[in-house]
Amino acid sequence: MRIAAELNQEEFGRRINYSSSTVSAIETGARPLDRMFLRRADDILGTDGLLASLLKMADRDREPSWFRPWLEAERSASQLRYFNPTLVPGLLQTANYARAVLRFDPTRPEEEVERQVAARLERQEILGRDQPPLVVAVIDESALRRRDAIMAEQLAHLLRLAELPHLQLHVIPADAGMYVGLSGPLALARSAEGGWVGHLENQLAALVVDAEDGIATLLARWEGVRGVALPHALSIALVKEVQSQHGPR
Structure with missing residues (x-):
């Protein structure tokens, strides 16, 4: 979704107030997802809460x-x-x-x-x-x-x-x-x-x-x-x- 929005990791990170290294670590799975990151990503990407809701579904599946x-x-x-x-x-x-x-x-x-x-x-x-x-x-x-x-x-x-x-x-x-x-x-x-x-x-x-x-x-x-x-x-x-x-x- 970031690529489709034509944003590199540095620009995307700047818009959601995260460093480009953090964006990279999250995208490669080196760092776990967190709700604040996904809420900000949803806002910038215009995905209407999709990413945050997917994390909720994943958490429920782990119960x-x-x-x-x-x-x-x-x-x-x-x-x-x-x-x-x-x-x-x-x-x-x-x-x-x-x-x-x-x-x-x-x-x-x-x-x-x-x-x-x-x-x-x-x-x-x-x-x-x-x-x-x-x-x-x-x-x-x-x-x-x-x-x-x-x-x-x-x-x-x-x-x-x-x-x-x-x-x-x-x-x-x-x-x-x-x-x-x-x-x-x-x-x-x-x-x-x-x-x-x-x-x-x-x-x-x-x-x-x-x-x-x-x-x-x-x-x-x-x-x-x-x-x-x-x-x-x-x-x-x-x-x-x-x-x-x-x-x-």
Whole structure:
């Protein structure tokens, strides 16, 4: 496309604010593609977002096969429900928080960490759609009280998201005691046609659930965790209280 536009690497690089050596390295595969490069290339070449969208498709193809059905369900859902007793759900994470979570695996290369961070942030684009899904997230208070340098930023991000009219945030207070959700995180996606898909994670992989009996169990578990969580307004107040203990960002 650059050649068809009659641009050499130096002129093309000048127009997109990259060096000609960087353009050469990307075109020969010596340097990985990045979204900013492709967005600028689309602008200069008049390709209407084609290059950036191709990178998104490539990233999706690189996702584990067991995760792709959930990604499709999440992207097309009319309702989404997330619960996690230990972490902020992925759809609500900042880049720094996601990066820290992905680094739990010490064998994961840094380049792969950054690719997965970008993919996680891309999933969050559904929150800004013209017709976004209704998102209900339930988080255990303990996940918010982790004393970590990135938590002040993450808590501020949660409060901004909670202002969206299509996002409901609920916190399970520490004094709730034992409850059914402590056995592990879960997520549920409801399609426009009314069908449900569930998603469960463990230390090794994840499981997508669509069988009727499995969905019935997950919906019952969801009602259990939702039932012990605080209402939205009280949850926001609790998040603000926790945020104040972290000090300024």
